[in-house]
Amino acid sequence: MESLNARRNLNPLPxxxxxxxPLAEIFRREGVRTTFARNAGIYAEEADAASVFLVVSGTVxxxxxxxxxxxxxxxxxxxxxxxxxxxxxEHRFDAEAVENCVLLAxxxxxxxxxxxxxxxxxxxxxHLCARELQRAQEHMLxxxxxxxxxxxxxxLDSVAERRGDPTxxxxxxxxxxxADHLGLTIExxxxxxxxxxxxxxxVVEGIRRIRLGQTPSRLAA
Amino acid sequence: MESLNARRNLNPLPxxxxxxxPLAEIFRREGVRTTFARNAGIYAEEADAASVFLVVSGTVxxxxxxxxxxxxxxxxxxxxxxxxxxxxxEHRFDAEAVENCVLLAxxxxxxxxxxxxxxxxxxxxxHLCARELQRAQEHMLxxxxxxxxxxxxxxLDSVAERRGDPTxxxxxxxxxxxADHLGLTIExxxxxxxxxxxxxxxVVEGIRRIRLGQTPSRLAA
DNA sequence: CGACGGATTGATATAGATCAAACCTGGTGG
DNA sequence: CCACCAGGTTTGATCTATATCAATCCGTCG
Numbered sequence: 001m002e003s004l005n006a007r008r009n010l011n012p013l014p015x016x017x018x019x020x021x022p023l024a025e026i027f028r029r030e031g032v033r034t035t036f037a038r039n040a041g042i043y044a045e046e047a048d049a050a051s052v053f054l055v056v057s058g059t060v061x062x063x064x065x066x067x068x069x070x071x072x073x074x075x076x077x078x079x080x081x082x083x084x085x086x087x088x089x090e091h092r093f094d095a096e097a098v099e100n101c102v103l104l105a106x107x108x109x110x111x112x113x114x115x116x117x118x119x120x121x122x123x124x125x126x127h128l129c130a131r132e133l134q135r136a137q138e139h140m141l142x143x144x145x146x147x148x149x150x151x152x153x154x155x156l157d158s159v160a161e162r163r164g165d166p167t168x169x170x171x172x173x174x175x176x177x178x179a180d181h182l183g184l185t186i187e188x189x190x191x192x193x194x195x196x197x198x199x200x201x202x203v204v205e206g207i208r209r210i211r212l213g214q215t216p217s218r219l220a221a
Numbered sequence: 222m223e224s225l226n227a228r229r230n231l232n233p234l235p236x237x238x239x240x241x242x243p244l245a246e247i248f249r250r251e252g253v254r255t256t257f258a259r260n261a262g263i264y265a266e267e268a269d270a271a272s273v274f275l276v277v278s279g280t281v282x283x284x285x286x287x288x289x290x291x292x293x294x295x296x297x298x299x300x301x302x303x304x305x306x307x308x309x310x311e312h313r314f315d316a317e318a319v320e321n322c323v324l325l326a327x328x329x330x331x332x333x334x335x336x337x338x339x340x341x342x343x344x345x346x347x348h349l350c351a352r353e354l355q356r357a358q359e360h361m362l363x364x365x366x367x368x369x370x371x372x373x374x375x376x377l378d379s380v381a382e383r384r385g386d387p388t389x390x391x392x393x394x395x396x397x398x399x400a401d402h403l404g405l406t407i408e409x410x411x412x413x414x415x416x417x418x419x420x421x422x423x424v425v426e427g428i429r430r431i432r433l434g435q436t437p438s439r440l441a442a
Numbered sequence: 443c444g445a446c447g448g449a450t451t452g453a454t455a456t457a458g459a460t461c462a463a464a465c466c467t468g469g470t471g472g
Numbered sequence: 473c474c475a476c477c478a479g480g481t482t483t484g485a486t487c488t489a490t491a492t493c494a495a496t497c498c499g500t501c502g
Contacts, residue, residue, distance in 0.1 A: 019308075056312075064283050072362040087351040088452070093358065115344060122343030129350040130308040136357035137314065141285050141293040143364035143499075144404030175481065183365030187459055190482055206468090217306060369490070396449065406491060411450055428449070428499085 014056060016078035020128060022121040023082065027054045031104030036097035043084065043095050048216055051105040052085040058101030059172040062093050063180065068144065073181040075135065076173065080164060083109070086101065098173045143183045148192045151182040160212055171208040224425065235277060235301035241349060243342040244303065247332065248255060248275045252325030257318035264316050272326040279322030280393040283314050294402040296356065297394065304348055306332070310386065319394045346387045364404045367415045372403040377423065381433055392429040 016024045031054060036042055042053070042060060053060075055077050062083060063073040073095065077083045078149065085096060085108065115122040142151055160169045171178070179186045193210075196202045203211040237245045252275060257263055263274070274281075276298050282295040283304060295314065298304045305316060306329065321371040336343040363372055376399065381390040392399075400407045412440060414431075417423045 003463060062358075065360070066362070066366055066462090070366045072365045074358045074361050085351075086355070087348050092355060115347075116340050119337050119340045119343050122340050122347065126343065126347035126350050127308050129347050129354055130306075133350055133357060134307070134313060135284070136354060136361065137283075137295045140295050140357065140360060140364055141287070143361055144293045144401075145287055145291045162283045176478095180365075186481080187460080187483085194482075255496080407449080408451085409490060413488095415450075 005097060016080045016082075017127075017131075020124050022118065023128065024054075026106055026114065026121070026177060027104045030106045030110065034103050034105050036101045036103065038097060038099050039068070040097045041094065042097060042101075042103070043091050044053075044091060045094050046090050049084065049086050049089055049091045050108055052082065052108050052111055054104045054106075055079050056102040056104055057105075059098040059176060060101060060103075061096050061098050061173070061181075062219075064093050065094065071180045074139070075132070076177075076181065079118070083138070084108075084127070085128070109138050136180070148182075148184055148188050149196070150194065151184065151199070152178075152189065154191045155182055156210060156212060162187045167212055168205075169210045171210065174208075181210065232326050234363060237301050238352075241303070241345050243339065244349065245275075247327060247342070248303075248325045251327050251331065252348045254325070255324050255326050257322045258323065259318060261318045261321050262315065263318060263322075263324070264312050266286045266313060266315050268310050270307050270310055270312045271329055273303065273329050273332055274316075275303050275327075276300050277323040277325055280319040281322075281324075282317050282394070282398060282402075284317065284371075285314050292401045293404070294398060295360070295374065296353070297398075297402065299393070303330075306307065306346065306349070319398060362375075369405055369409050370417070372405065373399075373410065373413045373417065376403055376424070377431055377433060388433055389426075390431045390433065392431065396428075 033056070034053075036058075043049075043051075045064065054179075057079055061073045061078045062075045062077065062081060063071050065071050075083075075099065086090070086092065111121075115125055142154060146154070156164075156169055159171065160166050163170060175186050175189050178184075179189045182189070184192075193202070193204065197204050201213045203213075205211055222361065229245070254277070255274075255379055257279075264270075264272075268286065278300055281298045281299065281304060282294045283296045284292050286292050296304075297319065305312070332342075332346075363375055367375070374389070377390055378387075380392065381387050384390060396410050398409050399405075401408045405413075412424065418425050422434045424434075426432055
């Protein structure tokens, strides 16, 4: 639809929801441009939560490792999204670059200080947080109650939607990341996708380029 | 209408974290006391998000039903906790009374209006939300990556902690609610608890009264 | 007492995990 | 220009934790 917008990345900020305007303003004024290479760590669990980030380009994963090495990716953040803002002094999750990323960083303390003065900003912050919570709750439904096939389909749909083109997904992450986000193994992700392809619910145009069938795909599967 | 039905709350409120002080103040001043019987609906998905609630006593479950009737309980709220505050105009989840509940209700619109003036209050709101998000993220790890036994143990621990006594849990909810919160079936919850009892990790003192072993219970299991 | 709504236990089925091998594909160096 | 390598991915064979289906049990309440 609006593929034009996607091209306009010459300048600083990607689009953000209007509610986040005061926040965007701060990033524009104070943001420090930082880049992270594919798979680089942005911050680690228990690290000082000193900065808050805005994704300019690329994709970030927020994840947690179990004692036994299992990993759960609670969210991916893409262009225009803010992450790393937590109420405590320490991060409780890791953030890592899924692909090469450009981020803007601002100091958390500055943000908190300004929010104490500026009710508009404070409101933007809770909107941000509430949206994240909403996603998290939806994701719990997926993790707790959906089959592998349902998980893959909703994941593809949601990425397609976030990316703007509802018929074709360009996945920024590999299969292992998908598995760790959906609570599956990489083998199950792979098998399920081939099943979907055989059932013509999707077309695998490239290992990371998936064309989605019409919405009835869910019904068919 | 409120002037007639409203019984202002004169009694002390349950304890709340200090960060929530401005919010607590509003509930104290404007909260309308409401009661809900066991299993009563408090609000439904897509209902107008007109009120925000503080639990005075009892337990509330926040849940969502799949098309096929499966249910996921994303959270339980107990005394001192606030729920029902969402950024949109509509609820995206159901709230139901797990047991007989006393709640205080305030108007969402009033809250939003005051938050626009009072940065302190706005801050309290995002703290509230951030804490909820944090819980949700921890819960995703549980749903995505833990075994039935690990889930039951963390659940019991977390309820024990919230209730104040780390060695003995009084469960306000039945087995089906636990199952729907942990992404398991009621049979698996039941079987796992008997296994834990056999392994002496817990003692089932009554169907809803569980004594917890020392923390090494996790290791043993 | 009898009945009803949880809860537990039992027998079996199965989706997804695990272990293991083969298969791309893009990059490197000969 | 091609052979080779390495990472990620797919496929195959099997195992197992948990779901499902079906009784049975237990405690509470009329």
